[in-house]
Amino acid sequence: MLMRLMRREELRDLAERVSRVLGRDIQLGARNIIRQRRRSAIGFIAVTAGVVAMLLAAGFFEWNYDIMREGTIRARIGHIQVVRPGYLEAGAADPFRYIIPEKTEDRALIEAFPGVDGVAPRLNMSGLISVGESTVSFLGEGVDPVREKKLSGAVRMLEGTDLSTIDAKEVTLGEGLARSLELKVGSSAVLLVSTASGGVNAVEVTVVGIFSTITKAYDDFALRMPLKTAQTLLRVNGVHSWLVLLDKTSATESMVERMREKIQAKDIVLVPWYETAAADFYNKTVSLFSKQVLVVNFMIALIIILSISSTMMSNVRERLGEIGTCMALGDSRRTVLRRFLVEGAVLGFFGGVAGTIIGIALAQLISRVGIPMPPPPGMASSYIAGIKVTPGIAFNALLLAVLTAFIAGILPAWKACRMPIADALRHAR
Amino acid sequence: MAIVVLEHVTKEYRLGDHMVRALDDVTLSIESGVFLAIAGPSGSGKSTLLNVIGCIDTPSSGRVVVAGHDISGQTPDQLASLRARTIGFIFQTFNLFPVLTAAENVEYPLLQMDELDREDRRERVQAMLELVQLGKFAKHRPNQLSGGQRQRVAIARALVTRPAIVLADEPTANLDHKTGEGILALMRDINRRYKTTFIFSTHDKKVIDAADRLIGVEDGSVRILGVRKEGQWAITNVARRPATHAETATP
Ligand SMILES: Nc1ncnc2c1ncn2[C@@H]1O[C@H](COP(=O)(O)OP(=O)(O)OP(=O)(O)O)[C@@H](O)[C@H]1O
Numbered sequence: 140m141l142m143r144l145m146r147r148e149e150l151r152d153l154a155e156r157v158s159r160v161l162g163r164d165i166q167l168g169a170r171n172i173i174r175q176r177r178r179s180a181i182g183f184i185a186v187t188a189g190v191v192a193m194l195l196a197a198g199f200f201e202w203n204y205d206i207m208r209e210g211t212i213r214a215r216i217g218h219i220q221v222v223r224p225g226y227l228e229a230g231a232a233d234p235f236r237y238i239i240p241e242k243t244e245d246r247a248l249i250e251a252f253p254g255v256d257g258v259a260p261r262l263n264m265s266g267l268i269s270v271g272e273s274t275v276s277f278l279g280e281g282v283d284p285v286r287e288k289k290l291s292g293a294v295r296m297l298e299g300t301d302l303s304t305i306d307a308k309e310v311t312l313g314e315g316l317a318r319s320l321e322l323k324v325g326s327s328a329v330l331l332v333s334t335a336s337g338g339v340n341a342v343e344v345t346v347v348g349i350f351s352t353i354t355k356a357y358d359d360f361a362l363r364m365p366l367k368t369a370q371t372l373l374r375v376n377g378v379h380s381w382l383v384l385l386d387k388t389s390a391t392e393s394m395v396e397r398m399r400e401k402i403q404a405k406d407i408v409l410v411p412w413y414e415t416a417a418a419d420f421y422n423k424t425v426s427l428f429s430k431q432v433l434v435v436n437f438m439i440a441l442i443i444i445l446s447i448s449s450t451m452m453s454n455v456r457e458r459l460g461e462i463g464t465c466m467a468l469g470d471s472r473r474t475v476l477r478r479f480l481v482e483g484a485v486l487g488f489f490g491g492v493a494g495t496i497i498g499i500a501l502a503q504l505i506s507r508v509g510i511p512m513p514p515p516p517g518m519a520s521s522y523i524a525g526i527k528v529t530p531g532i533a534f535n536a537l538l539l540a541v542l543t544a545f546i547a548g549i550l551p552a553w554k555a556c557r558m559p560i561a562d563a564l565r566h567a568r
Numbered sequence: 569m570a571i572v573v574l575e576h577v578t579k580e581y582r583l584g585d586h587m588v589r590a591l592d593d594v595t596l597s598i599e600s601g602v603f604l605a606i607a608g609p610s611g612s613g614k615s616t617l618l619n620v621i622g623c624i625d626t627p628s629s630g631r632v633v634v635a636g637h638d639i640s641g642q643t644p645d646q647l648a649s650l651r652a653r654t655i656g657f658i659f660q661t662f663n664l665f666p667v668l669t670a671a672e673n674v675e676y677p678l679l680q681m682d683e684l685d686r687e688d689r690r691e692r693v694q695a696m697l698e699l700v701q702l703g704k705f706a707k708h709r710p711n712q713l714s715g716g717q718r719q720r721v722a723i724a725r726a727l728v729t730r731p732a733i734v735l736a737d738e739p740t741a742n743l744d745h746k747t748g749e750g751i752l753a754l755m756r757d758i759n760r761r762y763k764t765t766f767i768f769s770t771h772d773k774k775v776i777d778a779a780d781r782l783i784g785v786e787d788g789s790v791r792i793l794g795v796r797k798e799g800q801w802a803i804t805n806v807a808r809r810p811a812t813h814a815e816t817a818t819p
C-alpha cells in the first residue's frame with residue numbers, strides 16, 4: 140500500500156517535472172518564433188498552405204464518399220439489413236428459402252430502439268417485364284410505400300409519383316429500365332415471375348413513376364411495387380428483409396452490436412451496410428482514393444519538411460551565440476536539442492492551426508458555391524460536390540503538421556547541440 | 569587554497585594545414601577569492617585561457633582542475649553540470665536572451681536546479697536584481713535596457729547560482745568608460761562581500777588597476793604574474809618556458 144502511494148507520488152513528480160520543462164521549452168519556442176517573425180514566416184506559410192491543401196483534398200474526397208455512402212444506404216440497402224443467415228450471399232438463386240415474417244416482436248423491438256429512424260420490409264424478386272413485343276428481365280423490390288418514404292431519401296423521382304398504397308397494382312421504374320422499354324408514366328406492363336411451387340405467375344401493373352438513384356447499374360434493371368402486390372405475385376406471406384434506417388450512419392456499428400444482444404430469434408441476422416455487396420463499390424472506392432490522399436499528404440509533408448528545415452537551419456545559424464551562451468550556463472546538449480525540436484514543432488502547430496482555420500473557412504465557401512461534377516463511372520447523374528472537413532481530417536492534418544515540423548527540426552537541432560561551445564560563443568554579436 | 573590549477577596546458581587549433589598554438593605549456597594556480605585580471609595583446613590567448621578554465625573548451629594536452637574537479641575525461645554532460653553549479657559567465661557582448669525579461673534571464677540558470685521550487689527561484693532572482701540595482705527593471709526585455717544595465721543583468725545571472733568562480737571575457741569592452749567603471753566596482757564589491765573568485769580578461773590599463781592579481785599573457789604563454797598589496801603591484805617576470813611552478817600565490 141505504502142509502496143503504491145510512493146509510486147504514484149513519484150509518477151506525479153515526474154509528470155510535474157516533464158510538464159515544467161516542456162512548458163518552458165514551448166514558451167521559449169513560441170517567443171522566439173514570434174520575435175523572428177520574418178524568418179518564421181517562410182516555415183509558417185509553408186505549413187499553413189500545406190494544411191489548407193490537405194484539408195481541401197481530404198475534405199473533397201470525404202464529401203464524395205458521403206454522397207456515395209448515403210446514396211447507397213438511403214436508396215437501397217438501409218443501414219442494417221435483417222435477413223435469414225446466408226440470404227445476402229445465396230438469396231438470388233433460391234429466394235423462397237429465405238423468407239422471414241413481416242412482423243415479429245423483434246421487429247417491434249428494433250423499431251423502438253433510440254436512434255432508429257424507421258424499419259421497412261422488402262421482398263425481392265427477379266422476373267420478366269413485357270410491354271407489347273419487348274420483354275426484358277428486371278430486379279424487383281416489393282416495398283411498403285409509407286415506410287419506404289423515409290428510406291428512399293436518395294431515390295429521385297424523375298417523372299410521375301411514388302407508389303400510393305400497399306396493395307395498388309402499380310410500379311415505379313428505374314430510369315434505364317424505363318428507357319429500354321420506352322415506357323412512360325401511365326402506360327401498363329405485365330410482370331412475370333416464377334413462384335415458390337415452381338409455377339409462373341403474372342400481374343398487370345400501371346407505371347406511376349420513373350426514378351433514378353446514384354447507381355446506374357441498379358437503375359437499368361430496378362423496379363419497385365407495393366409489398367402486398369409483390370406478395371400476391373410471388374405467393375408468399377413474408378418478406379426477405381427488414382431495412383433499418385438510423386439517424387446517424389456513424390452509429391451503425393455500435394447499434395448493430397446492441398441490437399444483436401437484444402434479438403430473440405435465432406434464425407435471423409443483422410448485416411450492417413458496409414458488409415453488403417452493394418457497399419463493396421463504396422468500400423473499394425474509399426480505399427482507392429484514400430491511397431491517393433495519402434500520396435498527396437506525403438508530398439505536402441515533404442514540402443513542409445523542406446521549408447521548415449531551411450527555416451530552422453538559418454535559425455540555428457543566426458542563434459549560434461545564444462546556443463553557446465545556453466551551454467556555457469550549463470544547459471546540456473540534450474536540452475539544446477530538445478529546445479530546437481520543440482521550437483520546430485511549435486512552429487508546425489502555429490502553421491497548422493492557421494491552416495485548419497483557413498482550410499475550414501475555404502471549405503465552407505467552396506461548398507456554398509459548389510463544384511460541378513460529371514457523372515462518375517457507375518453512377519447515374521452529374522452532381523454538385525462540396526468539401527466536408529470532418530474533425531478527424533482536421534486533427535490528422537494538424538498532427539501531420541506538428542509531426543513533420545518536428546522531424547524537419549531534427550537535423551538543425553542536432554547541429555545546434557553538437558556545436559563546440561567556444562566556437563558558438565564567438566558568433567555572439 | 570587553489571580553486572583553479574593548470575598544469576602544462578597546451579591548446580592548439582588547426583587552421584588550414586598548419587597548427588596555431590593558442591596556449592603554450594601554461595602552468596598556474598589561482599587562489600580562491602581573488603579578483604584576477606588576465607591581460608595581454610590581441611590574439612595572445614586570453615579568451616582561450618578563460619574558456620579552458622570555464623570548461624567550455626578542452627586543452628590539447630595538460631591537466632586542468634577546477635574547484636576540485638579534474639576535467640580531463642569528463643563527458644560533455646558532466647562538464648555542463650559542473651558549469652551550471654560552480655561557474656558563472658559574463659560576456660563582452662552581454663549575451664542576454666532577447667526573448668526573456670531581465671528577471672527571466674536571471675532565473676534561467678536556476679531552471680536546471682531541481683532542488684529549487686518556483687518560490688525559491690523568485691526570491692533569489694529578486695535578491696540578485698536588487699544587488700545589481702535593477703529591482704525596478706525586472707519586467708524589461710534586454711532591448712529596453714542600456715548597455716550598462718544589460719551587463720548588470722548578466723552579472724546577476726552569473727551570480728544567481730552562487731558559483732565559486734565568475735569568468736568574464738572583457739566585460740567592459742563594449743561599455744563607455746564611466747559605465748565600465750561602475751560594472752567593475754560592482755564586481756569588486758561582490759568579490760569582497762561574498763568571496764567569489766573573479767577572473768576577467770582585459771586590455772585596459774584602468775581595469776587592470778582594479779584587480780588584486782594579474783596574469784600577463786603573450787603568444788600563448790604566461791609572461792607576468794602580479795600581486796597588488798597596499799596599492800602597489802609586485803611583478804614577477806616568468807621565463808619563457810618556466811621549469812618551475814609558476815604561481816600567483818600571495819607571498
Ligand atoms: N577556433 C579557433 N580556430 C583557430 N584559431 C583559433 C581559434 N580560436 C582562437 N584561435 C587562435 O588562437 C589565438 C588566441 O586566440 P584568443 O581568442 O584566445 O586571443 P585573445 O587574447 O582573446 O584575443 P582578443 O584580445 O583579440 O580577444 C589566436 O591566434 C587565434 O587566432
Ligand SMILES: [Mg+2]
Nearest residue numbers: 614615616737
Ligand atoms: Mg578574446
